[in-house]
Amino acid sequence: MEVQRKGMFSSVMSWVxxxxxxxxxxxxxxxxxxxxxxxxxxxxxxxxxxxxxxVQVVTGIWLMMFYTNTEEGAFASVEYIMRDVEYGWLMxxxxxxxxxxFFFLMYFxxxxxxxxxxxxxxxxxxxLFGCFLLFLLMxxxxxxxxLPWGQMSYWAAxxxxxLFGAIPFIGPDLQVWIQGDYVLSGxxxxxxxxxxxVVVPLLMIALVVFHIFALHEVGAGNPEGVNIEKYRDxxxxxxxxxxxxxxxxxxxxxxxxxxxxxxxxxxxxxPEGGGYFLEKPNFEEANFLxxxxxxxxxxxxxxxxxxxxxxxxxxxxxxxxxxxxGFIIFAGSIAILFVIPWLDRSxxxxxxxxxxxxxxxxxxxxxxxxxxxxxxxxxxxxxxxLLAQICTLLYFLPLILMPIYTKYEKTLExxxxx
Amino acid sequence: MSEKIDSxxxxxxxxxxxxxxxxxxxxxxxxxxxxxNPSEKAKAMGAAVKFNLSKLQPGSMAxxxxxxxxxxxxxxxxxxxxxxxxxxQKVTNPALEEGVSRSTNENFTILKGVCTxxxxxxxxxxxxxxxxxxxxxxxxxxxxxxxxxxxxxxRVYKGVPAPTNLEVPPHSFEGETLVIGEEx
Numbered sequence: 101m102e103v104q105r106k107g108m109f110s111s112v113m114s115w116v117x118x119x120x121x122x123x124x125x126x127x128x129x130x131x132x133x134x135x136x137x138x139x140x141x142x143x144x145x146x147x148x149x150x151x152x153x154x155v156q157v158v159t160g161i162w163l164m165m166f167y168t169n170t171e172e173g174a175f176a177s178v179e180y181i182m183r184d185v186e187y188g189w190l191m192x193x194x195x196x197x198x199x200x201x202f203f204f205l206m207y208f209x210x211x212x213x214x215x216x217x218x219x220x221x222x223x224x225x226x227x228l229f230g231c232f233l234l235f236l237l238m239x240x241x242x243x244x245x246x247l248p249w250g251q252m253s254y255w256a257a258x259x260x261x262x263l264f265g266a267i268p269f270i271g272p273d274l275q276v277w278i279q280g281d282y283v284l285s286g287x288x289x290x291x292x293x294x295x296x297x298v299v300v301p302l303l304m305i306a307l308v309v310f311h312i313f314a315l316h317e318v319g320a321g322n323p324e325g326v327n328i329e330k331y332r333d334x335x336x337x338x339x340x341x342x343x344x345x346x347x348x349x350x351x352x353x354x355x356x357x358x359x360x361x362x363x364x365x366x367x368x369x370x371p372e373g374g375g376y377f378l379e380k381p382n383f384e385e386a387n388f389l390x391x392x393x394x395x396x397x398x399x400x401x402x403x404x405x406x407x408x409x410x411x412x413x414x415x416x417x418x419x420x421x422x423x424x425x426g427f428i429i430f431a432g433s434i435a436i437l438f439v440i441p442w443l444d445r446s447x448x449x450x451x452x453x454x455x456x457x458x459x460x461x462x463x464x465x466x467x468x469x470x471x472x473x474x475x476x477x478x479x480x481x482x483x484x485x486l487l488a489q490i491c492t493l494l495y496f497l498p499l500i501l502m503p504i505y506t507k508y509e510k511t512l513e514x515x516x517x518x
Numbered sequence: 519m520s521e522k523i524d525s526x527x528x529x530x531x532x533x534x535x536x537x538x539x540x541x542x543x544x545x546x547x548x549x550x551x552x553x554x555n556p557s558e559k560a561k562a563m564g565a566a567v568k569f570n571l572s573k574l575q576p577g578s579m580a581x582x583x584x585x586x587x588x589x590x591x592x593x594x595x596x597x598x599x600x601x602x603x604x605x606x607q608k609v610t611n612p613a614l615e616e617g618v619s620r621s622t623n624e625n626f627t628i629l630k631g632v633c634t635x636x637x638x639x640x641x642x643x644x645x646x647x648x649x650x651x652x653x654x655x656x657x658x659x660x661x662x663x664x665x666x667x668x669x670x671x672x673r674v675y676k677g678v679p680a681p682t683n684l685e686v687p688p689h690s691f692e693g694e695t696l697v698i699g700e701e702x
Contacts (some may be wrong), residue, residue, distance in 0.1 A: 153525035184528065281556050282585050388586045391637035 103346030108328075129316055134341035136322035138518050142216070143320075147208035147352040148359050152202050153308065159195040160297065167247070168494030169293035171286025172247035177383040193371040199241050200377045201363055203400035206234060206426050214440070214462065215326055222318045222490040224441040229311040231438045234302050238401070238434070243296035245398065247287060255395050257292075263430075283388065321461050325449030326518045340518035373399075376477065394479050402476025403469050407433050409480060409493070410488035429492065443499060446506040448514050456511030461498035468494035503518050566699035571626065571691075579642045581631060582696045588631035588639065589687055590659075590672075591696060594619050597646070598670050599623040611683055620671045620686050628689045628698065629672040635680035638663035644670065659684070671701045 117123050127133075166185050168177035181188035210230065213219055219227035246257045261284060265275035282285035319329060328340040337343070372378040376399040381392040399403040411426035420428075446454055451462060468491040475488045556564060567584045567593060576579055576595045581588050595603075599618055606612040614619055619627040633640050640659035649655040651665060659668040665677040672684030687700045 111618075240654070276556060277554050279556075280554055281560040285586075287557065287560055389588070389637060389639065393636060428638065 105345075129312070131343060131345040132281035133316055133344040134328070134338050135344050136326075136328050136518055137340050137342050137347075138324075139320075139322050142208070142212035142221065142323070144352060144355040145205050145212060147348075147413075148356065149202070149205050149209060150513070151356055151359070152198055152205060155194060156198045156202065157301065159191045160301075162191045163195055164297055167293075169247070169290045171249065171289055173274075174247060174289060178248045190367070193367045196378055197363065197367045197371055199244065200366075200373060200398070200400060201359075202237060203241070206237060207400075210234065210437075211466065214324050214465070215451045216321055216494065217446070218321045218446065219440070219441040220444060220446075220449050223321070225314045226311060226318065227441055228438060229307050229314060231434075233304060233307050233311065234437070235434060236300055236307065238404075240296060240300045240304065241398070241400065243292045244299065246289060246292050247296065248311050248382060249386045250381040251384045251386055251390070251392050252331075252379045252395070254284060254388075255287070255381075255391055256397060259395055261288075263423070263427045266421060266427055268419060268424065271424075272318075298343070320448065322518060323450055323452065324518055325453060325514055326516070328518060331517065341468065351401075396477050396479075399477060403495075404430055404433060405470035405474075406472040406476035406488045407492045408487060408494045409476070412485060433492075433495060436496065440502070443502040444506050445503055446509075446511060448511045450514075453512040453514050454506070455511055457505035457509045461502065464494050465498040466469065468492075543574055563608060565698070566697050569698065570694060570697040571696050572694045576625075577644050579644070582698060584653040584687065587687075589602050589698050590627075590631045590642070590684075592619075592629070592642075592670060593626040594627060594670060595644075598644075599624065601646070602669060602671055605656060605669045605673070608675055609669060609683075610676050610681075611673065613671075613673055613683060616686070618671065620673075620683075621689070625693045626691075626696065628686060630685040630687050631665065632685070633661045633666055634674065634684060635661065635664055635678075635682055635684045636667050640666065640668060640684070666690065 113123060163181065166177060166181045166188060168174055180193055183189075185191075191367070213227060213230065226381070242257075242260060246253045246482040261275055261279060264278060265271045268273060276282060278288070279285070280291060322328070326340065328338040331339040333339055342348075366373065366377075372380075379396065379398065396402075408426045408430040411429050412422055414420045414425050446458065448454055451458060471491045472488060472495065475484050476483060524528055534568050566583050567581050567582055567589075569580065571591070571593070574591065574593045576593045577598075578593055580591045582591055583589070602618050606614070618624050620629075629637055633658055638661050640661040643649065643655070643660055644657040649660070651667060657670050658667075659670075659672065661668075661680065664679045666678040666680035668680070669675070670683055672686070674680045674683050687698055689696060690701050691697070
């Protein structure tokens with residue numbers, strides 16, 4: 101398609117367009133891409149995630165300029181960034197708060213997907229890429245948390261790496277291979293650095309591109325679960341849709357503004373987040389011989405850590421230890437998210453038109469996730485372990501039973517138009 | 519250009535070149551994956567440690583470092599060996615199958631010097647005398663951090679914070695020489 105334009109810029113653009121389909125793709129993916137007219141606030145998290153991803157990339161590159169990835173130098177270089185580098189504290193606090201913000205936005209973004217069926221046919225791939233992004237984000241956060249080489253960096257990494265060691269037969273060798281040493285050491289630190297700054301971010305960028313291309317192929321959803329592609333005007337624009345620019349771009353701006361007010365409020369006034377964003381033991385350098393009193397994960401891993409700890413029993417006759425079973429259930433709690441598109445058999449997309457069981461299921465899932473999150477940050481005792489076990493069951497049940505209740509429950513009639 | 523495509527030949531070429539490609543990728547994966555194994559330096563640091571037992575008097579203890587962990591080497595006295603079974607009722611896990619000293623040579627006990635509670639370093643108190651933490655103390659280890667008690671074989675007493683016995687690292691005896699760790 102040749103675009104007719106006047107002036108210097110236009111002639112440059114048409115020169116480029118003949119060689120690279122730039123305008124065509126900009127219109128397809130950005131400016132003229134149709135988005136549903138009516139969505140609610142749940143639909144802003146995708147845009148905010150793009151923003152926070154860029155914040156992490158930029159601050160990360162700057163931190164890398166001053167950070168030392170060795171066992172001897174890591175902790176001191178973080179102190180150097182905090183005290184001696186001009187605005188180093190800002191870079192670091194933006195990066196550490198950014199990690200928390202990333203997960204916060206990600207959890208809401210995914211919960212939106214669950215509420216409004218953003219995974220249903222034909223959006224399965226959008227959801228799968230998204231789940232894979234969650235997995236990568238968790239890996240990225242874990243790897244990054246080791247880098248300051250504080251006490252919590254060291255001992256939390258020890259807990260997670262020992263999970264690999266719990267795998268039957270290959271476990272101990274696998275753990276040594278990942279660590280590059282017989283104990284968690286500088287060899288581990290420097291490879292985690294390479295993974296954190298190059299490998300995982302590259303994979304994430306690729307997946308974000310896939311996520312968005314797949315989304316633009318099937319079209320964005322809406323809280324009603326109405327297919328906006330059905331009714332179009334003469335130009336082909338859906339009647340219930342509007343071009344991405346300026347409608348979506350401008351409506352995102354105030355949200356980005358509000359987000360940054362909260363974000364910088366935390367960066368400036370509570371960067372440690374009361375010990376939940378940056379944990380106190382991490383202000384002490386890693387010590388091989390001294391375990392902190394209480395090893396707690398950062399808040400965003402707490403629900404999954406809780407599931408891990410809740411498994412206090414193994415399957416002895418299969419030779420499965422409680423630690424390994426915990427690892428399996430913990431991995432399963434993330435893996436099950438990937439298959440949700442095939443668990444939901446409902447005729448309707450949105451929770452608004454689904455039946456009462458779906459609504460109960462969603463509440464049970466959300467409440468158990470939050471409760472697990474709370475428990476994961478606290479030391480264990482008998483009561484809490486029991487509660488975590490119940491919540492683990494309640495986390496899985498709504499998902500496992502989904503094929504049954506979504507198939508048989510009574511749904512409401514979905515309107516034709518948005 | 520030939521007029522006709524020989525699809526059998528093409529298929530054969532596709533399969534062979536695909537297979538060769540896969541072999542190449544597999545072969546090149548070896549150096550990249552092997553690079554993650556412990557380096558020679560790490561292996562040297564993680565290698566087995568030798569310790570000469572001939573100078574260790576009965577009742578005394580030596581600390582040897584192995585894989586960045588302090589290893590306690592205790593030369594048990596005759597009294598200790600007769601006293602240890604008396605404590606079977608007082609410890610959580612008597613570990614009877616491991617023998618009196620929990621080692622293949624019952625004159626020596628080899629332990630990781632890391633408290634199983636929160637990894638503090640337990641202190642060695644071999645004397646048989648009343649202690650502040652135990653009036654009937656028959657010698658053993660006491661952790662000053664949270665008061666965990668272990669007997670001379672590293673078995674944990676009941677009712678203390680530490681959940682399990684002090685760990686026994688892999689070790690073997692070659693005459694007068696103790697080898698801590700395994701051959702890599």
